[in-house]
Amino acid sequence: ETGVTQTPRHLVMGMTNKKSLKCEQHLGHNAMYWYKQSAKKPLELMFVYSLEERVENNSVPSRFSPECPNSSHLFLHLHTLQPEDSALYLCASSQDGAGANTGELFFGEGSRLTVL
Amino acid sequence: KQEVTQIPAALSVPEGENLVLNCSFTDSAIYNLQWFRQDPGKGLTSLLLIQSSQREQTSGRLNASLDKSSGRSTLYIAASQPGDSATYLCAENSGGSNYKLTFGKGTLLTVNP
Numbered sequence: 001e002t003g004v005t006q007t008p009r010h011l012v013m014g015m016t017n018k019k020s021l022k023c024e025q026h027l028g029h030n031a032m033y034w035y036k037q038s039a040k041k042p043l044e045l046m047f048v049y050s051l052e053e054r055v056e057n058n059s060v061p062s063r064f065s066p067e068c069p070n071s072s073h074l075f076l077h078l079h080t081l082q083p084e085d086s087a088l089y090l091c092a093s094s095q096d097g098a099g100a101n102t103g104e105l106f107f108g109e110g111s112r113l114t115v116l
Numbered sequence: 117k118q119e120v121t122q123i124p125a126a127l128s129v130p131e132g133e134n135l136v137l138n139c140s141f142t143d144s145a146i147y148n149l150q151w152f153r154q155d156p157g158k159g160l161t162s163l164l165l166i167q168s169s170q171r172e173q174t175s176g177r178l179n180a181s182l183d184k185s186s187g188r189s190t191l192y193i194a195a196s197q198p199g200d201s202a203t204y205l206c207a208e209n210s211g212g213s214n215y216k217l218t219f220g221k222g223t224l225l226t227v228n229p
Binding site: 004006031033040041042043045048055056088090092094096104105106107108109110112 | 162207217221
């Protein structure tokens with residue numbers, strides 16, 4: 001396995017379900033990200049973990065709950081979602097050096113979420 | 117609030133043509149700028165990264181330029197091929213950290229055989 005892998009690639013869930021998205025990076029990076037991509041809108045940063053500590057939460061609703069158990073794995077736990085949460089959820093990783101940023105993000109293939 | 121604008125939103129060209137995609141940004145205190153490619157239903161692939169101290173970067177048939185004073189970057193694709201068909205996104209990094217990466221909406225490129 002190389003790069004950033006995301007599972008599942010497609011997910012359909014009802015508004016009362018609980019599900020999780022998983023991301024794994026095999027690049028030895030120390031920062032991981034969740035982005036949301038909706039139609040006709042720019043990518044929106046949701047969460048950032050650097051050295052397994054959450055450093056950014058862009059006012060994301062509490063129905064999205066991230067978890068980063070180690071530097072290689074990132075989860076996004078979903079519960080009581082709304083239809084407007086349907087989107088492509090992208091995971092990314094980078095080598096984070098605050099003040100010495102490489103600037104290169106590596107993305108996974110994304111998880112296409114549909115909320116009914 | 118930083119904004120990144122990409123024009124045109126969509127572009128269709130015949131195979132073999134040279135083309136330019138445009139990206140403009142509002143924050144002059146740019147740290148670096150990245151160009152990505154996204155195929156339908158897929159993730160983003162990094163193409164080129166230009167640091168604020170650089171004026172251009174090249175990779176194969178791709179050349180990206182950066183003009184901080186005018187707030188513009190261009191992605192030049194030489195001798196376009198049908199396999200270049202994808203959405204191209206630019207992202208401005210203005211905070212010295214990827215946490216401040218602002219994406220444009222992208223340009224959908226179609227290269228016709």
